[in-house]
Amino acid sequence: MKKSSILILGTDHFSSQNNGDLFMTEKENMLSETKQVELNEVITCLKGYRPTKVALEVLKENDVELNRQYTSYVKGDYRLTINEVDQIGFRLAKECDLQGVHAVDWNKDQDGVPDFNELGGLVESDEYKAFLKLGQELTDTSNSYAQNHTVKDFFLWLNDPVNILRGQEIYMKLALVGSESNPAGAMWTAKYWYYRNLLIYKNLVSLIDSSDERIFALYGAGHLHLLLQFIKEGGLFEVEYVSDYLG
Template sequence: MTQSEHQQIGFRLAKTAELTEVAAIDWNETIESIPDIGTWAEENSSSLFNEVINDLRIMTEESERFLETHTLKEYLLWLNQREMVQRNQESYMKIVLLGDEVNPVGAMWTAQYWYYRNMLIYKNIIKLAASSNERIFVLYGAGHLHLLIHFLEESGLVNVEMTHHYLLN
């Protein structure tokens, strides 16, 4: 058993709900034409990149501390708060600013990889909704939440219900 959300929550929840199927909907492939931000950062000094890494480190440490002193239910409610979702999204918006006019590495990575990845995840979710009565539980890392909610709500194809709706009832 790993520490990933799909192992710790997804498979256990599926077992408890006696589901016969769990669908893998992620997409995470390397695309040759998309710049590697890590490689770019190694080759270029960037205080903004260091700021993003530091922000992510702080969020991870805060998250770990919160989980150590709270129940899983409290942690999930905290992690899914609008302000936490916004903090995650702000990191990606800072990544967009990496590079320069000649090589806008951050904007290229965010548009051509991050948004593309989340659009493919969205597409896979929609494909699972075979009927208007279908109920789908989607479990994803916090960084994806802003875009997935945005894509799903704006599609008009599904009704999105958030974690707190179920955890508070």
């Protein structure tokens, strides 16, 4: 039985928007002439996927405003910002003559989810220090790679299975933070991180209108492990890979 296709591009966030990220990389100037040329190459490669829909890391409740901006861009009345939603999502959708784009994110406060700014003594634990150490190591490595490679090569690196798994390791270290009576890290990972990604997966599935769908999704690279896991286990998509188009 034919299934819809999906291609997820894991990305760094081009701007310093507050997405609740635990670690933030240094930002390249994606509006520079050099980076714009490199982005053009990426868009040309991704166009080969022939997406029927473009799904973006934007809160679902902001879909109307997102598409107002996209329509304005297509008409020539909207100047693209540095954000990857604009620089990749909007540009790819326009190149593929799509009438709109799709906001598929969820990100809300949940009861029972600890705030890591208010953990008190837990931040002094060995487990929390190990989490911070790995997160900073991966951030530093990402910064160095981005500064010494083209955008296309950086995307290939971010989406390499080895780096996807290392990104997930951060959350597994975080899950160990806390005591038996207060397993704060496990609660955050299960009640927020896994829950958020399950809802993103649900929103992606809702975009399937026929078996001919070819859905391109753009998301922060930290989401890749769980989104790919849920998509593969769900059995509703044929999964395609970034390396098939940017490699």
